[in-house]
Amino acid sequence: DAGVTQSPTHLIKTRGQHVTLRCSPISGHKSVSWYQQVLGQGPQFIFQYYEKEERGRGNFPDRFSARQFPNYSSELNVNALLLGDSALYLCASSPNRDPYEQYFGPGTRLTVT
């Protein structure tokens, strides 16, 4: 079975622009979570979606938004990009809504210049 997939792999954007990152969970997994990981730190929780509803939101500004589609894939949107948004954005899926084992995708490396 395919693992979690994310696109694009790498992205370079300019300050003020917006970006959309995409994630496809493992088949049968209904929960998708998004994390931001900056160099030298652990992943920081941004959102969790389960059955197309937002179930949790981390301490991120309203510039960050997400949604989950009927096929359980998900998008993360970031508006008005700042230099500090440069990071690895990880998507993780799990079979249910509880915060148990997460299966991470390879991530999208976002660079904001």
Next chain:
Amino acid sequence: GQQVMQIPQYQHVQEGEDFTTYCNSSTTLSNIQWYKQRPGGHPVFLIQLVKSGEVKKQKRLTFQFGEAKKNSSLHITATQTTDVGTYFCAGPGGAGSYQLTFGKGTKLSVIP
């Protein structure tokens, strides 16, 4: 809010030596999870501990969950170069929370 702390931040060991990383939470956890991230890679789930005092083994890796369910450790016996990477612990944010809080990780280097 909940904090998850890990020590040490870095560990350099000679191949064949043992390695231990410790994780402490500011709150009682319903479960604790461990992940490994190889350089340039993404976190990979290793194990989940749920019960107070639980000990689980995976080959050379031994995981423990404290009696108070606020701390955990990962011990690797006779490290190999394939053990190189950053080890993270993570715990749920509290009752009803779907947020998973990760520690900053312990970066393990193994000298051949």
